[in-house]
Amino acid sequence: MLVSGSLSSWTACLGLLSALSATFAPAVAVKEHDWKKCHQSGFCARNRAFADHALTATSWESPYNILADAGSFKDGQYQGVILKTINDAGETVRLPITISFLKSGTARVTVDEEKRQKGEIELRHDSKARKERYNEAEKWVIVGGLALDKNAKVAHQDKNQLTVKFGPFSTFEAVINFSPFSIDFKRDGETHIKLNDQGLLNIEHWRPKVDKPAEPEKEDDGNDTPDEEGKEEQTEKKEEPKKEDESTWWEESFGGNTDTKPRGPESVALDISFIGYEHVFGIPSHAGPMALKQTRGGEGNYEEPYRMYNADVFEYILDSPMTLYGSIPFMQAHRKESSVGVFWLNAAETWVDITKGKDSKNPKALGVESKTSTRTHWMSESGLLDVFVFLGPTPGDLLSKYTELTGTTAMPQEFAIAYHQCRWNYISEDDVKEVDAKMDKFKMPYDVIWLDIEFSDDKKYFAWDKHSFPTPLEMGKHLASRGRKLVTINDPHIKNVADYPVVQELKDKDLGVHNKDGKLFEGWCWPGSSHWIDGFNPAAREWWVSLFKYDKWKGSMENTFLWNDMNEPSVFNGPETTMPKDNLHFGNWEHRDVHNLYGLTFHSATFEALKSRKPGELRRPFVLTRAFFSGSQRAAAMWTGDNQADWGHLASSIPMVLNQGISGFPFAGADVGGFFGNPDKDLLTRWYQAGAFSPFFRAHAHIDSRRREPYLHGEPYTTIISAALRLRYSLLPAWYTAFRHAHLNGAPILKPMFYTHWSEEAGLTIDDQFFLGTTGLLVKPVTQKDQTTQTIWIPDDEAYYDYFTYERIPTVKGKNVTVDAPLEKIPVLMRGSHIFPRRDIPRRSSALMKWDDYTLVVATSAKADEPADGDLYVDDGDSYDYQQGQYIHRRFTFDPAEGTLTSADFEGRNVASIKEGEWLKKMHQVGVDKVIIVGAPASWAGKTTAKVQSEGREWEVKVEFTPAEKGKAAFAVVRKLGVKIGADWKVVF
Numbered sequence: 001m002l003v004s005g006s007l008s009s010w011t012a013c014l015g016l017l018s019a020l021s022a023t024f025a026p027a028v029a030v031k032e033h034d035w036k037k038c039h040q041s042g043f044c045a046r047n048r049a050f051a052d053h054a055l056t057a058t059s060w061e062s063p064y065n066i067l068a069d070a071g072s073f074k075d076g077q078y079q080g081v082i083l084k085t086i087n088d089a090g091e092t093v094r095l096p097i098t099i100s101f102l103k104s105g106t107a108r109v110t111v112d113e114e115k116r117q118k119g120e121i122e123l124r125h126d127s128k129a130r131k132e133r134y135n136e137a138e139k140w141v142i143v144g145g146l147a148l149d150k151n152a153k154v155a156h157q158d159k160n161q162l163t164v165k166f167g168p169f170s171t172f173e174a175v176i177n178f179s180p181f182s183i184d185f186k187r188d189g190e191t192h193i194k195l196n197d198q199g200l201l202n203i204e205h206w207r208p209k210v211d212k213p214a215e216p217e218k219e220d221d222g223n224d225t226p227d228e229e230g231k232e233e234q235t236e237k238k239e240e241p242k243k244e245d246e247s248t249w250w251e252e253s254f255g256g257n258t259d260t261k262p263r264g265p266e267s268v269a270l271d272i273s274f275i276g277y278e279h280v281f282g283i284p285s286h287a288g289p290m291a292l293k294q295t296r297g298g299e300g301n302y303e304e305p306y307r308m309y310n311a312d313v314f315e316y317i318l319d320s321p322m323t324l325y326g327s328i329p330f331m332q333a334h335r336k337e338s339s340v341g342v343f344w345l346n347a348a349e350t351w352v353d354i355t356k357g358k359d360s361k362n363p364k365a366l367g368v369e370s371k372t373s374t375r376t377h378w379m380s381e382s383g384l385l386d387v388f389v390f391l392g393p394t395p396g397d398l399l400s401k402y403t404e405l406t407g408t409t410a411m412p413q414e415f416a417i418a419y420h421q422c423r424w425n426y427i428s429e430d431d432v433k434e435v436d437a438k439m440d441k442f443k444m445p446y447d448v449i450w451l452d453i454e455f456s457d458d459k460k461y462f463a464w465d466k467h468s469f470p471t472p473l474e475m476g477k478h479l480a481s482r483g484r485k486l487v488t489i490n491d492p493h494i495k496n497v498a499d500y501p502v503v504q505e506l507k508d509k510d511l512g513v514h515n516k517d518g519k520l521f522e523g524w525c526w527p528g529s530s531h532w533i534d535g536f537n538p539a540a541r542e543w544w545v546s547l548f549k550y551d552k553w554k555g556s557m558e559n560t561f562l563w564n565d566m567n568e569p570s571v572f573n574g575p576e577t578t579m580p581k582d583n584l585h586f587g588n589w590e591h592r593d594v595h596n597l598y599g600l601t602f603h604s605a606t607f608e609a610l611k612s613r614k615p616g617e618l619r620r621p622f623v624l625t626r627a628f629f630s631g632s633q634r635a636a637a638m639w640t641g642d643n644q645a646d647w648g649h650l651a652s653s654i655p656m657v658l659n660q661g662i663s664g665f666p667f668a669g670a671d672v673g674g675f676f677g678n679p680d681k682d683l684l685t686r687w688y689q690a691g692a693f694s695p696f697f698r699a700h701a702h703i704d705s706r707r708r709e710p711y712l713h714g715e716p717y718t719t720i721i722s723a724a725l726r727l728r729y730s731l732l733p734a735w736y737t738a739f740r741h742a743h744l745n746g747a748p749i750l751k752p753m754f755y756t757h758w759s760e761e762a763g764l765t766i767d768d769q770f771f772l773g774t775t776g777l778l779v780k781p782v783t784q785k786d787q788t789t790q791t792i793w794i795p796d797d798e799a800y801y802d803y804f805t806y807e808r809i810p811t812v813k814g815k816n817v818t819v820d821a822p823l824e825k826i827p828v829l830m831r832g833s834h835i836f837p838r839r840d841i842p843r844r845s846s847a848l849m850k851w852d853d854y855t856l857v858v859a860t861s862a863k864a865d866e867p868a869d870g871d872l873y874v875d876d877g878d879s880y881d882y883q884q885g886q887y888i889h890r891r892f893t894f895d896p897a898e899g900t901l902t903s904a905d906f907e908g909r910n911v912a913s914i915k916e917g918e919w920l921k922k923m924h925q926v927g928v929d930k931v932i933i934v935g936a937p938a939s940w941a942g943k944t945t946a947k948v949q950s951e952g953r954e955w956e957v958k959v960e961f962t963p964a965e966k967g968k969a970a971f972a973v974v975r976k977l978g979v980k981i982g983a984d985w986k987v988v989f
């Protein structure tokens with residue numbers, strides 16, 4: 001949901017708005033100037049200036065040196081000290097550095113600041129803030145993978161450097177240069193990543209506040225206008241190289257809000273070079289291409305660094321490095337047959353500059369043409385410098401190592417990957433029931449109906465509006481009778497009002513976020529005056545969990561699930577619509593230290609709450625979150641926030657969702673139809689078609705938009721949208737299987753071309769088409785108005801078939817092919833050599849499909865003897881019994897040479913030995929209804945039967961063969977195989 005109006009208008013009319021219902025707040029497009037540019041964020045400006053100086057000075061030497069004698073290497077870890085020279089007199093500050101070589105082959109570099117003797121450094125006297133660099137991000141983010149590689153060995157050491165060999169077969173190497181400090185990370189002898197390559201390392205050490213005599217008064221205003229002009233002047237004046245800009249050290253203002261900075265400047269910044277890599281990806285969420293752009297100006301480039309500072313940036317600008325609602329500071333670089341990456345573990349406001357260029361040093365060395373490299377400059381406002389380095393070599397390696405650290409996507413509730421019907425707001429129980437009935441009437445499957453903030457009693461989220469939702473349990477049961485669920489919203493702001501027990505408890509137990517003076521923080525959000533739960537406080541989390549018990553949250557039941565919105569957190573009257581940075585969290589950490597983690601603490605508490613609604617009941621939660629950070633994938637799905645009903649936003653949703661997937665958080669989607677505005681029927685239809693191929697598939701709409709439930713649009717739209725919904729439902733088994741792989745090893749669910757075809761340089765940056773899981777389905781949704789054909793880039797020599805017609809598409813590796821894409825058609829190709837599962841009987845919800853038989857589709861390879869394979873994963877879709885082996889995971893193989901199709905356990909388990917619980921037993925009744933072999937061998941002409949072998953028996957089934965004609969491939973259909981889906985079986989053709 002949105003906030004409305006610019007900050008200044010908010011400040012001006014808060015009184016008025018609090019009187020009005022938020023319902024009537026006008027929708028206003030985001031104003032870029034309501035959010036900081038780098039020059040308006042003190043530490044970003046200082047670090048950019050530092051970089052400008054370092055990169056243009058005739059002689060620049062980074063003032064950071066490793067104290068050679070102080071270091072030691074033991075058990076896979078180097079511990080030492082960096083000395084930072086802080087003035088011409090040669091005074092230094094000690095910065096302990098730890099370089100850890102992990103068993104996974106990942107390296108981690110952590111730099112802290114040595115705690116001074118008490119009294120040596122005086123921070124601002126009146127502050128309660130913790131005087132320590134924030135060092136608890138790891139506690140929230142990292143769940144494994146930290147075991148040290150005891151086999152890592154020092155290969156060389158002298159007074160200038162230390163070389164450590166580590167990783168698989170010791171093929172990785174870290175060359176730690178002491179003076180100035182830098183590290184080269186090599187794989188197979190070649191440098192891929194360099195830290196402090198350009199000497200931009202900058203750790204602003206703590207220093208005492210010295211009151212200087214009369215500096216010219218800069219920005220103190222007392223009025224609300226952002227003082228951009230003053231700032232610009234300041235930036236321009238900053239030409240003197242040596243003189244640091246101290247104006248924002250101890251205080252800075254933006255948009256009428258002043259940030260007191262009790263600890264003074266303490267940013268951490270570092271340059272990271274990707275040597276020989278022209279493209280970098282990741283660091284979501286931004287509305288722009290998947291391959292990140294340069295940020296230091298020039299044609300087609302951005303002027304601003306990519307920013308990560310979770311914010312309520314509604315109706316966001318497309319093609320922009322502006323921050324959005326969530327942040328994952330994980331960046332990867334890909335080139336032909338090589339992938340490397342870094343993960344910058346810091347939860348404070350972070351900016352990343354990106355530039356590219358040919359290597360200037362020794363361009364002709366070795367006689368090879370110099371390659372383009374990408375140089376990045378990371379800047380965070382506070383905390384530790386903590387960076388993980390991944391040396392690949394494959395994209396899959398990056399994802400599996402990154403998710404070993406931060407966790408993989410949780411196995412979802414099965415309904416959660418079906419279709420969700422949402423709107424701000426379904427206004428009453430009757431409204432809900434009517435939408436529910438209409439979906440049935442128009443034979444449109446759906447699983448979940450959602451209630452936005454208006455369901456609550458005046459934005460007291462645990463209390464239902466008594467007039468509109470008098471009998472929520474009855475409504476819940478009504479939905480449950482068709483296997484459907486209800487999701488209601490629950491935000492981190494707690495209405496500050498006298499008659500609300502929840503806020504009373506929060507106050508009594510002191511569980512909220514505090515302001516800089518240590519008092520309960522009060523701000524404005526949907527309910528008006530509110531307090532914010534402090535998700536960092538263990539007692540607050542415990543309390544939050546207790547609020548969701550069935551007997552405590554009246555009106556909730558087994559099919560009620562949760563949506564956490566506004567958890568950046570959005571604070572309408574706060575700086576940049578969020579919390580003041582000098583607010584205090586549990587442990588007296590400043591909000592500035594933990595900002596990007598706040599949303600995670602909240603949605604993960606909700607996740608825990610849903611796991612313990614009733615003693616003895618352990619079910620998978622479903623929580624949707626808007627704000628996120630690395631690790632959020634373990635507990636939530638995300639959506640791309642408050643987008644707009646226009647074609648640009650539809651197109652932009654695809655790279656955004658792909659970027660989430662390659663960043664370890666694949667359970668992602670965009671509001672179908674666009675949140676703001678009214679999509680025309682074509683746009684809405686195309687959006688449903690794209691949404692049907694998005695991991696999270698939800699339609700949502702702003703309260704001021706016209707009703708747009710999918711059955712409202714008349715023919716041909718109703719039929720076309722129904723077809724898209726049904727296509728999603730029939731492919732649910734394939735989606736669920738893709739989630740299983742994501743859960744096991746962090747694989748994206750939608751795979752960009754570089755992920756599946758890493759040798760094809762031309763495909764590296766393609767971000768508008770993708771493969772779905774391991775199905776071989778190549779999808780490129782139509783995202784342009786009036787477009788009736790689609791151009792798809794073909795990555796290889798395989799056969800490609802039209803999903804709907806079985807036409808063999810005449811494709812050429814590395815070339816585009818144009819396919820028909822009239823409004824009723826989603827461009828979906830089946831790549832040869834794959835098998836994927838479906839369930840083809842149309843039903844009203846996924847729950848009702850639970851015991852349906854499967855269809856298997858085999859797309860044969862272009863090469864006559866090449867097998868096709870694929871898999872199916874299924875479990876009860878609800879409990880954690882799968883962790884005890886209560887699942888079916890089959891591998892299907894079609895061998896054209898042998899003329900066989902076999903099903904075997906995916907992991908080679910002895911299926912007969914599994915002790916079957918209730919669900920597995922019931923799955924005995926589920927079989928294979930149909931096998932379709934697209935591109936069946938021509939030699940099958942005349943074949944009418946095949947033999948089936950399973951569980952010690954053999955029987956005959958009918959084969960219907962249709963020869964190739966008019967561009968269509970030959971295909972064969974076998975019906976009613978008579979096998980159990982969980983059993984081993986073989987069809988001999």
Ligand SMILES: *[C@@H]1O[C@H](CO)[C@@H](O)[C@H](O)[C@H]1NC(C)=O
Pocket residue numbers: 791793814815816
């Ligand atoms: C394929 O088409 C896209 C436009 O959809 C174009 O940008 C690209 O250059 C084309 N690639 C080739 C290899 O022709």
